[in-house]
Amino acid sequence: MTPIRYAIAPLHPEAHLFAVTVTVDAPDPEGQTFSLPAWIPGSYMIREFARNIVRIRADDARGKVALTKVDKQTWQAAPCEGPLALRYEVYAWDLSVRSAHLDTTHGFFNGSSVFLRVDGQDDQPCIVEITAPAGEAYANWRVATAMPEARGRDGAKRYGFGRYQVANYDELVDHPVEMGEFALASFKACGAQHDVVFTGRVPGLDLQRISRDLKQICEAQIRLFEPRSARAPFLDSNRRYVFMTMVTTDGYGGLEHRASTALMCARGDLPVRGNSETSEGYRTFLGLCSHEYFHTWNVKRIKPAAFVPYRLDQESYTPLLWLFEGFTSYYDDLILARTGLIDDKQYVEMITKTWNGVLRGNGRTKQSVAASSFDAWTKYYRQDENAPNAIVSYYTKGSLVALALDLTIREKTAGRRSLDDIMRALWQRYGREFYAPGAVQRGVTEAEVYALFDEISGLRLGALLRALTEGTGEIGLVPLLRAFGIKAEAQKAPAAMTAAALGIKTRVEDGWVRVTQVLDDSAGQAAGVSAGDLLVAFDGLRVTGGQLDKLLARYRAGDQAELHVFRRDELHVMQLKLGREPATQYRVTVEEGRHALRARWLGQ
Structure with a gap:
């Protein structure tokens, strides 16, 4: 198949403009249409990326081709002979993990905010030429991305500008790109290369410690999903994983991709050489990395049916974000405990903080996590002044749902089964096999999720699962935690x-x-x-x-x-x-001594 050719260059970093060209050799004879996504997977809000295109034109071998805007994000070229090239500029001034940002210090973009889709040719391979900005000031800029380098002499060198190649448009927009002068380190986890990139000034940054800690997190997650082979899921196509982090004064956020993650963190959260203490901020950063890495399986490959395929021009509704985001939020800190990066008391403190945080919002009595998932587009991602009174987070309460289910399964099966087994089964049936060469991917339905819990656990969990995900009642964590040697008391001190x-x-x-x-x-x-x-x-x-x-x-x-x-x-x-503090708060303590169920749960 003839590839679609893209080129992107930081045209004017001082004006925050990327210059982009897309060339299609065989345009639709009735008039080729091009469109830009309206949202980016992992961030469930219509963001209208096309609004950042500031000028656009089309040309073929004979000259200028008429271009008509069809709707807010779609353009149609007049019938012409190929090759047809669209040239446009994108304003990039969103310092976040979702869109694009460019200035004289660095450039960053997600493909969904800069690369126009050639409608009807989504499955064509794509070649991307990434060009450095002009000028001596940018002589030391490099490129960080998990996008595969193009084969042959014209292919980019690792971390270099040049040509990259992907299988189709879906993959094209799933490889963010960071360019500039950045700190870089690499490590191997279960034999797979992982790169760590930091953009922004962090004097004394301890890259060695970060790499050592992330290695433990990555290996624990790989072995959770693949206990026999210990094989990372991205090895077949990309061969490596990239953590790319923008460091700011007080930033926080992350967005998952198939072989990388884009992160933001506060400068003070990162460790410095010569200081071995683990601050709360550093634990937060490790938890963020753990969360986004877990998404490599849970949502990037195991997907809800509504996301297969992604419809990036409109909302895609699913009631299952409690599974894909909430369960990921449960495992992110649990993995820190299992690797020994935090102890069991610190982990229980994290659970307590999440639990009390959910209790402080009255929205938990009005909205279920399933409803919160479905309404993410209009409520969770569009929070207003009434949000605490009207909505519940499928992240935080979803993590408590995962905790309750994990402890229930472990207790009732005497530790023979756990939520780990459910996640592995989801991966084996709805993730791994659909990424084999030539396989047609499918997503998991709500009914299949419920059936899987009963089958794998050997228990009848349907009523409990529906109560936890579709109901608004309190989660009965007190007796569950007690069975694991953890005491939870309602804290109502004078x-x-x-x-x-x-x-x-x-x-x-x-x-x-x-x-x-x-x-x-x-x-x-x-x-x-x-x-x-x-x-x-x-x-x-x-x-x-x-x-x-x-x-x-x-x-x-x-x-x-x-x-x-x-x-x-x-x-x-x-x-x-004047009133009282409105919500019940819990004080949770870990009983001294070794507890068999707790040890199997936390791996300590």
């Missing part, structure tokens, strides 16, 4: 019972304290406080950033107070009856 609470969330803006959210059944809601209000004074004392909690600490639940706020530049005075 100070927590009597301390005053407004039940609002705020942020500081230019010295003002603005209300961002008001929780259900709170003192603030009862007094009429609304999102957007600027807090002026509390009981006659000025409210400034960081001072509200200190002021509240002088009061007790049930006390009366007066609150002054600006709303639409009008001053309002509100009478408050």
